[in-house]
Amino acid sequence: MNQSTPLPNASLLNQLLRFTPTARMFFSGNLCTLTQGSEADGLKQGTMHLLSRGELQLTRKGFAPLNVRAPSVLLLPRALEHWVQGSGPQGVDLMCATLSELAPPLDMILPDVTVIDLTATSSLQRPVELLFEEAEARAFGYRAAIDRLLQYTFVVLVRHLIDRQLLSGGVLEAMVDSRLGVVLSMLHESPEHDWTLDSMAELAHLSRSAFALRFVQVVGIPPLTYLTHWRMAVARNLLAQGQAVKAVASQVGYGNATAFARAFQRASGQSPSAWQMEHLSQP
Incomplete structure (x- = not known):
């Protein structure tokens, strides 16, 4: 969709997220060394990486390395072999989560890799801050809280992409x-x-x-x-x-x-x- 294309009505947009994927945290902390994708982080499921400090390098076979600076969210919504590592001596502070299978029509419009700069969207800043606060405090029930916050963050991320008309795909055009x-x-x-x-x-x-x-x-x-x-x-x-x-x-x-x-x-x-x-x- 381009900037002149009207957005679909709310009823149709709700269908994009009717079956929002569930999310489960599998890593939270500082990452310095190269970590190969595993079943937990992207070979069999989609992944979401949230960066709070530092810089991360994403490597995929057949593609040039991608450097991502914090604060950012890196979304790989489909099973995709990849490697991540922190850049620089301090590494990167991040949280990683798996995503369950995407459902249509959302699976038809999300690209394989999306990077969102959190300084450009206030709506995502607070959910990500809450995620890292929960991970640091580790109060009872923190994993359940984090997984639900991750799902909410995914919803807000899709809203951001739609509102900024950063997604394209035939389904969105068909909706209007x-x-x-x-x-x-x-x-x-x-x-x-x-x-x-x-x-x-x-x-x-x-x-x-x-x-x-x-x-x-x-x-x-x-x-x-x-x-x-x-x-x-x-x-x-x-x-x-x-x-x-x-x-x-x-x-x-x-x-x-x-x-x-x-x-x-x-x-x-x-x-x-x-x-x-x-x-x-x-x-």
């Missing part, structure tokens, strides 16, 4: 499109509906072919593919709450649990029951 915006809104609100290409086109007041073409040109994927991505995000959220697979299937537009299980397996690489068991067993 006079024809596509209403379709996205209805897909998000009613994933259980028996959607077809014809019913979506009717909402957009376009022919079937014109709607399909416009959706792909703006969003980047076919409308039924987008619908499936959204339904799977809703399904994962419901499964994580402990709902039965059969009940989840009906809430995301599948007539029976077998059809839902096949779609979920294709999207997630696991059956719904296996995914649910794995995630409910996590602390």
